[in-house]
Amino acid sequence: MPEDQTTPLVDPQSLARTYNPQSYPDPANLLEDYDRVMEYASKHPDHGRTRVGTALELPPSRVRTWIEGGKPDAVHAVETAQELGWLDTTPQDPLGDACAVLAAGIYTCGSIDTARVVPAWNPTTRIARSLITHALDVVGTGVTLRHADEPDRPTEIIPATNASVFGRILVCLGVPQGDFTMVESLPNWIDQLSTGTRRTLALLWMCERATVHQEKDTLVIQGRSRGEFYRRTVASLIREIVDEPVNVTDHNVIISAAAARSLPTVFR
Numbered sequence: 001m002p003e004d005q006t007t008p009l010v011d012p013q014s015l016a017r018t019y020n021p022q023s024y025p026d027p028a029n030l031l032e033d034y035d036r037v038m039e040y041a042s043k044h045p046d047h048g049r050t051r052v053g054t055a056l057e058l059p060p061s062r063v064r065t066w067i068e069g070g071k072p073d074a075v076h077a078v079e080t081a082q083e084l085g086w087l088d089t090t091p092q093d094p095l096g097d098a099c100a101v102l103a104a105g106i107y108t109c110g111s112i113d114t115a116r117v118v119p120a121w122n123p124t125t126r127i128a129r130s131l132i133t134h135a136l137d138v139v140g141t142g143v144t145l146r147h148a149d150e151p152d153r154p155t156e157i158i159p160a161t162n163a164s165v166f167g168r169i170l171v172c173l174g175v176p177q178g179d180f181t182m183v184e185s186l187p188n189w190i191d192q193l194s195t196g197t198r199r200t201l202a203l204l205w206m207c208e209r210a211t212v213h214q215e216k217d218t219l220v221i222q223g224r225s226r227g228e229f230y231r232r233t234v235a236s237l238i239r240e241i242v243d244e245p246v247n248v249t250d251h252n253v254i255i256s257a258a259a260a261r262s263l264p265t266v267f268r
Helices: 012-016 028-043 049-056 060-067 073-083 094-109 126-139 163-172 188-192 195-209 228-238 257-261
Strands: 110-112 119-121 143-146 156-159 210-212 219-222 246-248 252-255
Touching: 012 028, 012 073, 012 163, 028 049, 028 060, 028 073, 049 060, 073 163, 094 110, 094 119, 094 126, 094 163, 094 195, 110 163, 119 163, 126 143, 126 156, 126 195, 156 163, 195 210, 195 219, 195 228, 228 246, 228 252
Parallel strands: none
Antiparallel strands: 110 119, 119 156, 143 156, 210 219, 219 252, 246 252
């Protein structure tokens, strides 16, 4: 997690740790070993796997795979993320804005599967759909639709390329995987986002999670399976776009009738 607004949101070591390579209790060490092997091999192109392994105190079988072109998944992911700028992005740049929107989209209308670590979004509103597709274009994955030709299944938006790597970026940002039910809090880097981006996140929560209280103009964002800090953070985001009261209860975020009436009709 970033220490300030200029610190990258994700570092290579955190990304590597979303993998589980054999023989590496800490996958970040794999990155170091791979770099050591490739550097040594470039300086001693005539050395075979045994000499390289002996020199670097690594198993020759592992060295052979790497010097013959094999690349660990964690290394491939880090290289891909570096090429696309994901390891340089901060809370205050356009890529950071897009990552924030896509992370918020998982909380409001999406999920990251636990097996393949592929993120998917199923927005119900035009505004949310536009925000998510635009953000995917900004981060460089492009957009494709899943189940578009299956009328019995909801159509989902997923990254067209490097879906699993970007899913792991979201995991590094603190976004939960699977069909999460209890979420105690939202990532603390949300506080470091620009006002404009925080307002965009508020739009996502309003579009996808707010419901009209029966026979009242009050809007409710359900938070029964969410922690207090989660509810307070969402309320703080909503206050970025309204001047009237937004309250937090033991279970929900309540947008007062006065606040709701100040919003465009699309939210009511």
